[in-house]
Amino acid sequence: MQTLTVDLNERTYPIHIGTALLTRPELILPHLARKQVAIVTNTTVAPLYLDALSKPLAAEGVDIVPIILPDGEEYKNSETLNLVYDALLTHHCERKTTLIALGGGVIGDLTGFAAATYLRGVPFIQIPTTLLAQVDSSVGGKTGINHPLGKNMVGAFYQPKLVLADTSTLDTLDDRQLSAGLAEVIKYGLIRDLPFFEWLEQNMPALLTRDPDALAYAIKRSCENKAEVVIADEHEGGVRALLNLGHTFGHAIEAGMGYGNWLHGEAVGAGTMLAASLSQRLGWISEAEVSRIRALFERARLPVSAPDLGVDAYLEHMAIDKKVENGRMRFVLLKAIGAAVITADVTEQTLRETLRETAQHV
Amino acid sequence: MQTLTVDLNERTYPIHIGTALLTRPELILPHLARKQVAIVTNTTVAPLYLDALSKPLAAEGVDIVPIILPDGEEYKNSETLNLVYDALLTHHCERKTTLIALGGGVIGDLTGFAAATYLRGVPFIQIPTTLLAQVDSSVGGKTGINHPLGKNMVGAFYQPKLVLADTSTLDTLDDRQLSAGLAEVIKYGLIRDLPFFEWLEQNMPALLTRDPDALAYAIKRSCENKAEVVIADEHEGGVRALLNLGHTFGHAIEAGMGYGNWLHGEAVGAGTMLAASLSQRLGWISEAEVSRIRALFERARLPVSAPDLGVDAYLEHMAIDKKVENGRMRFVLLKAIGAAVITADVTEQTLRETLRETAQHV
Structure with missing residues (x-):
């Protein structure tokens, strides 16, 4: 087991990474304010891992409230959040009850937001069971739900007490989900880490x-990589935006195709290729660099072509994205492989050209 | 105009107190990240003060999105919160858009929670228009909404950038609302300030x-008084609970009578008399002190008798209150006028006797 510490002063917490961590209650017990936990998971993950997590904890005298939600991005909404509140209230969960998120990004984001807001904040622990969630949601404290008018529009910054990234849980992940996680892994290399x-x-x-x-x-x-960026900018005023490489386009792809049809990581992969094309069009990176990026995404079995939503649909979905500032769009683009920058130097015309030419080749 | 500074490090903010502050945009402008505000108010307050606030701001070039909600505690819920999110998204409000709460406690709590959670947090300004909101919600950063199973069960700690307590707005407050505010004012004297x-x-x-x-x-x-307590304990781990004098009983009264039938301040007044009776039953304060407290509440035109919900109904409503810890109830009781304490030294029998005898005299 390896341990990484995310250093955020009084909100500092450890991430343990290794095999079969789920079944080791001694990793969890020191972080509980009292011996009561609500384990929030979904109908896919519960049959695989709920008992493995619950039984050793119960054997140590921990009272367990399981909350099993339907699986899917389309359930990351206020109705499902209310199911969590209802269960917590019905079971008289208190301020010292710890919420444990057992699942992928949807479970982590929604559970984190429930923890941030139930009784104005209760402790929570993340046990991400997808590669995407292990490399993305483990660090940064972003929690939230979707709104019919946009993804992640409602949420909070809220830090976990502990993250367990159990690589054994990836054995049951399907290939498409594994590749979606690799999109975010590649992203860290692209934005700031050429050796990686x-x-x-x-x-x-x-x-x-x-x-x-x-x-x-x-x-x-x-x-x-993510921790270094987040520590420098916990509430996303500046450099943290680098982590959104491919995400402005990616969110537009997800929204345009209907949430849940493209996986988040797939949309980020195709979105990153749009960002790379736009960077090349500005003369910042070469065609060879774009090809090298495309090749790695392809080897990770990810889509490298953005869907042809139509240029106007892209612009519309991007305009309500959170990265708009004073009405002017900011983009995260590449100056080189391993060096991303935040820029407002993109004209609408250049953006339209990139979208038209890149998307028409699908 | 008097100014009080609530010192919370990087979240420090001023409270301006005086007459006709609403119409002075120069008090607000320095706190705006950009010249766009969403003013959240209700159907009662909007006709009285929305123009007075909006017009001088608009004259300074501020873009204004008015959001007018139905009036009443029964609307402090997730449906109304969604109306606010819908309006913010429809008007493309961004991370630097400031939310202004113009109204009483319900508007302040709900708007504060919307600000805490929209795009994971946007700035907000409080302009409380009731005495209760001016003395209670102005300090402490408590925001939230009610849940069918309990009051303020969903929320966040989130600080405003500025509070304007405009005493001119109290001219239009009805007598019952004024008295309800005085209940909280008296509370500060009772818990820690005999000269007050x-x-x-x-x-x-x-x-x-x-x-x-x-x-x-x-x-x-x-x-x-509230700021001194809150600064010592921002997230309600310890002494801050003193501010809840009368509130555990008060919440039970509000829940038992149906939200909106008793005003919050009225319930706190009657709840404080229950706390005083319980303190006397423990031998901590004298009958003369209880009478002196009752006399001041009566002169403030507040109810001093708790409704006879039945002992079991009281206990049931109190058990899911946030002040439960490890299954054991904590109470805020009086050792003297001006000296409240937090105690777990109350047996269920003593509690039942107090509820039975105090409530049966209504």
């Missing part, structure tokens, strides 16, 4: 066969 | 006739 990008070029086969050591290294480097 | 309690005994007639200087003094002393 090169490591990924070498080790993609090991990651695709779920080699535990390769996965643990990729998760650790991803979390380290 | 004595000042209130002297100046109750001036407060009831809405003398601006008397009101400003009472608001300032109340906010100072």
